[in-house]
Amino acid sequence: MSLDRSYQASFNENNQEFVIAGKLRPRNEAEIRPLAEALDAALGKVRGTFYLNVKRLARLNNVAFRVITNLVSQVCDKRSDLRVEVVTSSVMGWSTRKFLPLASRLPNVSVNEYDQDFYPGQSYLEEGGFIPILRAQTKLTWTHERHVLPRHGLRPGMAMADVCCGIGDFAVLVQKEFSPASIIALDHSRTSLDYARKVAADFGVSNIEYVYGDASEMILEDSQFDFVTCRHSLQVFDKPELILKELYRICKPGGRVYVTNEKNSHCLGEPRADSIQWTYNEVARLWADYKMDIELGPKSRRFLIDAGFEDIKMDSFMVTNLDGDPQGFADIIQSWENVYAGEMARDRGDSPEFVAKFRQGFQDHIYAALHPKGYAGWPIWAASGRKPL
Ligand SMILES: C[S@@+](CC[C@H](N)C(=O)[O-])C[C@H]1O[C@@H](n2cnc3c(N)ncnc32)[C@H](O)[C@@H]1O
Known part of the structure; x- marks a missing residue:
């Protein structure tokens, strides 16, 4: 059901969820009567918990707010069995503040x-602990990606x-x-975005727009990149498939989506290969315990196909200690050790013996990277797919 060009409303009976998205700014109550009637009908069909999802509601004026809250109040007064959960988002920070008084009443x-x-x-990714990791990583991956990206379709003048x-x-x-003509860069970490804005200012780059948002529920329009x-x-x-769905949605037909991912258990080094191997197998397990898949790299092709992309291109490259200053590689490994064998292992409740062995593998990887005859590697998969015309 689309009730107005500026907003959308829909009811999913299975989830008992009424979703309002877009901009809801009627001049008077009559203008949103269809929405009020649909909401009233939906409330009438539900038992237990009714979800009023305003995650993607970008604007809501007082006229519409009054209509919605009056309706919810009336129904709740009559039906003590019914629970109404208003689902807001920090991306639209105002919505939580606006609806909270209703909950206290x-x-x-x-x-x-x-x-x-x-x-x-x-919490690990958003609170700043990952910043040293990201800084160290991009320095070295860029030496490969700058050659890989044109093969995946990046050209000057594109909207990215x-x-x-x-x-x-x-x-x-x-x-x-x-x-590119323009870049919109989105993340859900305010700490990282603050850092990003500072980096761009330091480099005198002005045409990147940094946006706070959830990649699995973006407030960006369809088919624009x-x-x-x-x-x-x-x-x-x-839930990587939810992010891919959104990447697909915002990409223009004929445009391409490019993803990179790792397979950490394939990190390697000589000498001290066994200790290194043990630690990276454990990294994969640690991440899995936090429902993250640091083994996703080679699965990227399947994810892209399942999301509806065609003409899949896939590259893998090994970031190594020979890509430049070996210390740059060692810095990456040290930053991993600090977070993985630090707060993440601690929060999982790992024993001191485990953590000591876990740390040793990272140190051995650094040893291999800095050894005059050593070799140390970190493999990455870059994959892209075209959104069909
Ligand atoms: C490992 S970092 C990679 C950052 C950057 N792309 C890079 O390669 O350096 C993962 C990033 O994904 C962000 N992230 C994870 N889930 C997200 C979501 N649902 N919406 C927006 N950002 C998300 C985290 O905040 C973090 O900055």
Whole structure:
């Protein structure tokens, strides 16, 4: 049901969920009568909990707010069996503030800001602990990706989005080397976005727009980007297919979506190969315990096909200690050790003996990277697919 060009409303009876999205700014109550009637009818069909989903509601004026809350209040007054959960988002921070008073007035109404704590690895990725990791990684992956990206279709003048942009260094490098017409870089970490804006300012880059948002529920319009990137992020979010669906949606028909992911258990090094191998097998297990799949790299092709893309291209490359200064490689490994064998292992409750052995593998990887005859590697899969015309 589409009731107005500026907003959409729909009811899913199976989920008992009424979704309102877009901009709801009627001049008077009569203008949103169809919405009020649909909401009233939906409330009448539900037992137990009714979900009023306003996650993607970008604007809501007082006229519409009054209509919705009056209706909910009336129904709740009559039906003490009914619970109404208003699902808001931190991306639309105002919506939580606006609906909270309704919850304090009515005992059967609650407000749930869904993206407070919405994927298991979130706190590690959003609170800044990953910043040293991301900084160290992009420096070395760029030496490969700058050659890989044109094969996947990146050209000057394109409209580009970098979804789950982290600290935004990739967007800056792309801007400098490939001169896209515009870049929108989106992430759900305010700490990383603050950092990203600072990096862009330091480099004098002004045409990257950094946006706070959830990659699995973006407030970006359909079919507007020629090239959409999402690096090392399908592997951290517990429902990668939801992010891919959104990448597909915002990509223009004929445009391409490019993703990179790892398979950490294939990290390697000589000398001390066995200890290194043991630790990276454990990294994969640790991540799986947090519902993250750091083994996703080679699965990218399947994910892209299942999301509806065609003309899949796939590359893998090995970042190594020979890509430049070996210390740059060692810095990546040290940053992994700090977070994986630090807070993540601690929060999982790992024993001191386990953590010591876990740390040793990272140190051995560093040893291999800095050894005059050593070799150390970190494999990455880059994959892209075209959205059908
Ligand atoms: C491993 S980092 C990679 C960052 C960057 N693409 C890079 O390669 O350096 C993963 C990023 O995904 C972001 N992220 C994960 N799930 C997200 C979601 N649902 N919406 C937006 N950002 C998300 C995290 O905040 C984090 O910045």
